[in-house]
Amino acid sequence: MALESAVKTAIVAVSRPGAILARRLASKLPEAELHLERRLADETDRETHLYDLPLRPVLQSLFVNRDALIVFLPVGAAVRLLAPVFAGKKMDAAVVCVDDGGHYAVSVLSGHVGGADELARRVGESIGAQPIITSASNALNVTALDLVGRKLGWRIEASPKNLTRASAAVVNGEPVALWLDPATETSWPDDSPLSDGIVIVDNPDDATVGGYAAMLIVSDRSLLPEANHPIVIYRPPTLVAGVGCRRGVDAAHLRELLTNTLQKHGLSRQSITKIATAELKADEPGIIELADWLGVPLQTYADNELNATARREPDPADTARGLSRPTASAASDLLGVFGVAEPAAMLAAGTSGVIVPRTKSDRATIAFARIPSNLSG
Known part of the structure; x- marks a missing residue:
């Protein structure tokens, strides 16, 4: 509108x-x-x-x-x-x-x-x-599926038909499976109490054999279990993309690098919550256009902040999560910056490591970090 x-x-x-x-x-x-x-x-x-x-x-x-x-x-x-x-x-x-x-x-x-x-x-x-x-969910005091996570910035990935059918299953008291992807480290929102018919399952495959009328998934990963019932996927804003590039790289090149990297590592674009880069790239048209295309803010960091990530002691919790430590970029000696993509992603996510290490094209780099559950709302 x-x-x-x-x-x-x-x-x-x-x-x-x-x-x-x-x-x-x-x-x-x-x-x-x-x-x-x-x-x-x-x-x-x-x-x-x-x-x-x-x-x-x-x-x-x-x-x-x-x-x-x-x-x-x-x-x-x-x-x-x-x-x-x-x-x-x-x-x-x-x-x-x-x-x-x-x-x-x-x-x-x-x-x-x-x-x-x-x-x-x-x-x-x-x-x-x-x-x-x-509205039925209000009158019956059941979970309103189209409102889940709205205040937290969650996005819904489902066709209108599937969302309607899943909502009808909840209203009618039919069994509905809920899988919270442990890799995403996100819990169900407190302001959306689970209706009696919604059952938490340990594995998405469990929902395909348990006689469920619908399935709900909370994940920042690109996955779609095979099922004969409607699936509604919630995308929490957990991913940060750190981006570095040569001067003048166009947005189309950055979009392709981002899309290919997401596909390779099985991550969803809908869960990207911000783009992070160096202050010296704050006016880079391609990066600005990439953030606009994603509909997320652009966050920048000074050289000393980026360099500090190399000296930061790894957080034991991040180590347990299997995060990769940043490595010096090829241009670190030339630019005087330890790196851009990995350090910027880490700083924006508040972690001491990345889930996708620096991935390079001939003109740009990208890395992804996941915001820890204690910082993601």
Whole structure:
């Protein structure tokens, strides 16, 4: 959804009672903007967005250009006005409807993906309304698979069909297998209690023979067990890519090196959480474009920080994890830096070793480190 404004939430009222409540709500939600029908404005509405009727084009424009709408309208009226611009659950704004008496805050659209369920709770707390949330996972108090790990930056790797089928299995109380990849060293999030039907298995192969209706996997590795049921893979942000290159290397070359290295070592691109490099490469267009392509931040380190990794004593815990110690790069004497790819990855991950040692092309190097479980949230 392309935003016309940095503000992501709009509060809209069309009646005088609704306007009174909307002003109260706006004072409790400073990140939201208030929209009132022009005839309802008073001297306190200096920062309020005033609109002219008809309401339909106003509401549809806000729906398309904001992440969330709180509308003081009956549910039926809001749905009829907005239905022509519905685009699908992954694109639609969250919609919460509040009655003009301020009794109920109803999560109407994009309850999970868009956050309307949580927004309805916030509205309720702000104006004393009762949140009405009808999603099955909320009503039955079962695990909402599409929300697992969201606050921790996890990404979901599954087709919409498989996610829906796995969610239905949880709601229906069918057995669902969960495998937490020990190599990834990530636990199940505390804010997503496991439903009774979700069973932790020791090996992904166990899920193929145990009569399970679906399987959940938490891993930063590229693996896909063969199964006759839907599989949902959660990708926690555990991997750091350390990158070094010659001046002027294009992003396509770096993408190819990164992709090939991930494939060779069986790691998932979806779990990369940052790119790390030397400060002298902070303005390198290819590295900047690589970070943008991955949608992750670029972190840089000074020469003395990179050199310090060579003198760092190995952490016994990292040694037990089988991490590789950094080795001096071929250009260390020329540049005065012990290395770039391995030291930068280690520093960004907070470890004393890497899981993928420096891999070279003719113009660039890359290494991967895994963020320890005590640092990954």
